[in-house]
Amino acid sequence: MCGVLGILGDTFLTNARELLLLLAHRGQDASGLLWSENDRYNKAKAMGSPSGIRVPSEKAAIILGSTRYPTSGRRVVSTAELDTFVGPFDRGGLALTHNGNITNIKKLTDTHYDCDTEFITDLLHDLLTENGGDLARAFKEFDQRVDGAYSLVGIYDGRMFAYRDPRGFKPLVFGRSKGRVIVASESTVLDMAGVPLERDVYPGELLIFGPDSSMESHSISQNSTHSHCFFEYVYFAHPAARIENQLVYDVRFRLGRALAAEFKRLALEPPDYVVPVPDTSRPAAQALAEELGVPMREIILKNRYLGRTFIARSQAERDAMAKSKYIYLDDKIRGKNILVVDDSIVRGTTAKMIVADLRRRGAAKVYFTVTCPPQDHPCYYGIDISTSSELIASEANVEEIAQFIGADALIYQTMDGLINAIGLRDLCLACIDGDYPTAYARHIQEAVQAQGAVSDCRDYERVIE
Numbered sequence: 001m002c003g004v005l006g007i008l009g010d011t012f013l014t015n016a017r018e019l020l021l022l023l024a025h026r027g028q029d030a031s032g033l034l035w036s037e038n039d040r041y042n043k044a045k046a047m048g049s050p051s052g053i054r055v056p057s058e059k060a061a062i063i064l065g066s067t068r069y070p071t072s073g074r075r076v077v078s079t080a081e082l083d084t085f086v087g088p089f090d091r092g093g094l095a096l097t098h099n100g101n102i103t104n105i106k107k108l109t110d111t112h113y114d115c116d117t118e119f120i121t122d123l124l125h126d127l128l129t130e131n132g133g134d135l136a137r138a139f140k141e142f143d144q145r146v147d148g149a150y151s152l153v154g155i156y157d158g159r160m161f162a163y164r165d166p167r168g169f170k171p172l173v174f175g176r177s178k179g180r181v182i183v184a185s186e187s188t189v190l191d192m193a194g195v196p197l198e199r200d201v202y203p204g205e206l207l208i209f210g211p212d213s214s215m216e217s218h219s220i221s222q223n224s225t226h227s228h229c230f231f232e233y234v235y236f237a238h239p240a241a242r243i244e245n246q247l248v249y250d251v252r253f254r255l256g257r258a259l260a261a262e263f264k265r266l267a268l269e270p271p272d273y274v275v276p277v278p279d280t281s282r283p284a285a286q287a288l289a290e291e292l293g294v295p296m297r298e299i300i301l302k303n304r305y306l307g308r309t310f311i312a313r314s315q316a317e318r319d320a321m322a323k324s325k326y327i328y329l330d331d332k333i334r335g336k337n338i339l340v341v342d343d344s345i346v347r348g349t350t351a352k353m354i355v356a357d358l359r360r361r362g363a364a365k366v367y368f369t370v371t372c373p374p375q376d377h378p379c380y381y382g383i384d385i386s387t388s389s390e391l392i393a394s395e396a397n398v399e400e401i402a403q404f405i406g407a408d409a410l411i412y413q414t415m416d417g418l419i420n421a422i423g424l425r426d427l428c429l430a431c432i433d434g435d436y437p438t439a440y441a442r443h444i445q446e447a448v449q450a451q452g453a454v455s456d457c458r459d460y461e462r463v464i465e
């Protein structure tokens, strides 16, 4: 999972960096900007947040930006690695950056790539050469070879283009105003730039924007069904983002309502407070509190100077982050029944720690609610839960997980609750139901089932025949 940005129309590089900061929650490993100048590309990259990218106080006609979350390759450990680990990349006259994950990269190349965006750049460059520089024909062939998720934005022949894989796994939106075009992973970037959101890039659609912001749309590959990642709505995207015409905040609010119905069904002793685990579950907690008629209290506060635990790369790093991640309002906890709302339980690390922290501070009861159903299958499309051994739900049932985290009750969202809250039928739910929408991902699943998972290697980074 990464954030991508494309800007066409004279823009200060410092402004582009500010806009890229709005995608920092999608990838904290490293970030980069690329801009075109006199027929050549310049790049500036930094470890961590885009705020560390150093750019001249100049304008550029086309700019690409990237925030990286490593779902292929390892984390960046030094600035010397930035060139090969984080996009945007360029080959010849082509430059691009992408969000997603290519599942069959090991099948397609023997070359080692630190980042699959560089592989995409190489492959597309070759296909453009073979197809006389025709982007539409090159992408047609690209789709026939590549399996996985890819929402990308690039520059070719002085024009900016955007493409979204035929399933539309990852979000990609665009808008045009006063000679400027912005393509981004999330609509919040457009809001900040004052460019009205025009629409999502359709799955399988190639958009090509000319220097005068004119637009060509090519339908490259169509699937009868799409597979929008449900986890964008639950966890990844900013609540103010609009994806497939759904405001993420509203979806999270509806998830809370659905959870409240589940909680009522269990007829448990009522909570004194509904408490969100910041920040993602706040809208769901508001809805739960309203539905249950009890106050919401923000007694778990986030240490703002830490990143997102989920996108930390190693378990040791996650554990260390989880320990210093939250600060508690001790006075509000003693003797109270507390209903905690979180967006997901992946490894169980954070949930266990929160329940223990609340108990240590004297909570009478701790109920733990989760806005999505148990995730017991790995993701091969760009969320770094890439082996089932990382997922507590793949080895334990709900009661066992409740016991592990030490909660008095553990209440997960139902599948119907999730789907109805998002309001779309065309969803990827593979990490919940194991139904992978693409052929090579199903092949990996079968091979891993036959061979067994290898805990220190992502399933899709193994060589699978």
Ligand code: SF4
Pocket (backbone or CB within 6 Å): 169, 228, 229, 230, 231, 232, 378, 379, 380, 381, 382, 383, 428, 429, 430, 431, 432
């Ligand atoms: S497997 Fe899960 S996290 Fe991955 S794309 Fe599908 S829904 Fe999203």
